Amino acid sequence: MTDPAPPPQLLDVATKVDARLASILDEQSHRWRAVDPRLSEAVDELDRMVTSGGKRLRAAFCYWAWKGFGGDVARPASGNGSGPNGAEPADPDGQIIDIGAAFEFLQVFALIHDDIMDDSTTRRGTKTVHVTHAERVVERGWRGEARRYGDGVAILVGDLGHVYADQLVGSIGGRTRELWDELRIELNLGQYLDMRSAAAGTLDLETARQVATFKSALYTIVRPLQVGASLAGQTDPVVLDQLDRFGRPLGRAFQLRDDALGVLGDEKRLGKPVGDDLREGKPTELVAWALAGADGRERAVLDAIGDPDLTSSQVDELVQVLRDTGAVDRNEAEISRLVDEASAVLADLPVTDEGRTALAALATYVADRTL
């Protein structure tokens, strides 16, 4: 596996978005601390998760679509506001960086809530919110059930992230607002289907693809691209459809890479435990292919998927079956094919050369990343 560094087009956006996120969180923390120091604890906990990592991919796809469609030279499209709270953006890309920050707040909201649902202990190399606050009950000798309290705090901290995300979109209207609302509905419904399928043991290929379409293709790539284009004033349905045809295969490739890293990746680099997808019984194409290609003995091994108490040697055995059935190779081949499919659409996209180069670099990165 290659080990590509994040492209500069990603790092540049991440630096600007990080600065915006930090400034909002700092302002909010000070503001609420002045009212009651207990209130700012929730803001500070959100801050901890926002600043502990994150590749800022969604912000970058959005930014480069915006710039690729001339957003840095065009007048804002009709119906778009002038930045949150009615203030003029301080710099030419102020609005698009605000939207990038909105995507990142939304992602942290989704991760914090997902971590409760999956009972994940580690995220971005740090302790998850619900685990941190469950431990606080024990440490401080507080009343009530530690788990219930930890989950409750994480629900609220996530909800707060959702509000800040939306506040940054502010009064932006028109097609951009429709896309923003749509992607939030898709995110929630995709996560519902993911969780329901894991519980019901629905591990077929169609379900895995449906989940990947909602959670990865639409939420992570297609919608950020379309929001960026729309903010640049590009709302031609033909062009938005091209972005869909570029983003869907790329989003599937992103998910297939995620699935592979989830069972074969480096735990330290990922910042989360390897094998948890198998313990949770997540519907993935990798598992669906293994099930389709398994003989009797292999099928018996695969039956352990979804057991939350899988030992690491059982995980190793499962990974061996994923390899032996050809599922791992097929996953890699499919990633390559999907990136090629996306690249062909990108070649025809009516964006600037700079935009095309940046989107190509992002595409390579999401498909080949090792964390």
Place this chain on the structure above:
Amino acid sequence: MTDPAPPPQLLDVATKVDARLASILDEQSHRWRAVDPRLSEAVDELDRMVTSGGKRLRAAFCYWAWKGFGGDVARPASGNGSGPNGAEPADPDGQIIDIGAAFEFLQVFALIHDDIMDDSTTRRGTKTVHVTHAERVVERGWRGEARRYGDGVAILVGDLGHVYADQLVGSIGGRTRELWDELRIELNLGQYLDMRSAAAGTLDLETARQVATFKSALYTIVRPLQVGASLAGQTDPVVLDQLDRFGRPLGRAFQLRDDALGVLGDEKRLGKPVGDDLREGKPTELVAWALAGADGRERAVLDAIGDPDLTSSQVDELVQVLRDTGAVDRNEAEISRLVDEASAVLADLPVTDEGRTALAALATYVADRTL
């Protein structure tokens, strides 16, 4: 205790808002069922909670402030959009009914998440979302922990309600959007303080009032009033401050009534168990007053507050102490005093006679309601 019927000014708004909520949920359910019948399950669960009750108080305060400030005859204020998705409202009060529906989606979002945090089994006379879906795991023999799954579904269904709420506010900008964002932050921080105080056993008067300010005064009354005024084009800081001075005492009265009903109310009428506030150790003024006035024996009884396993005879004993210490009487006296304080501000509010009459009727209702 009097038993006032909801005033017609509340029922009229509720009827219109209910129709709007039903139409959105019906459209969304059909839409997602066509994509994948499993996706619409989350929408249908939200529908179940939205349609199982709710007084639509926030929508009514917002509506009558809007109408009282001439919203039905004024042009929309600058910066306000033309309804969600850019469509013109179908009728003169289309936009304000959309906002009313937004408040009700937001309230259902908050209730669904609160019910997880409090592990409440019943809400609006029906089974809570997290309990319903935990049971589904058992009924269908699904994998994984039932509680984790039920909580997860409820988190997502709540999140979906939050998105629909915000979608209805849509591209409305300016002061209205600021108020909408502000109240959502206040709602989350207030709930955090409430939960934290219950866990830490912080049952002092100041904490109880801080929680009531955020969760009841601001979120339930002041902000809905200000949003309505702002939508009618009334954003004069002096007037918005008057609404604050009307809404804060009324909101505190609303909370004190809620606290009283939570320990003295009729379980069947309330649609939720009596005594749970005591089991959860919620910080209330009622409890703070009892603690301040208790002798040694009474204080020993009050020490049981926050024990999740309180029996109904223990609850009865606690209620007796709340009465004996004068806390119940003081709560009633304080409600009367607060309503008088609010009424005095209302008398000077520059609204139409019709608006003043409606707001007075709502004020009486929230303070004297029996459910």
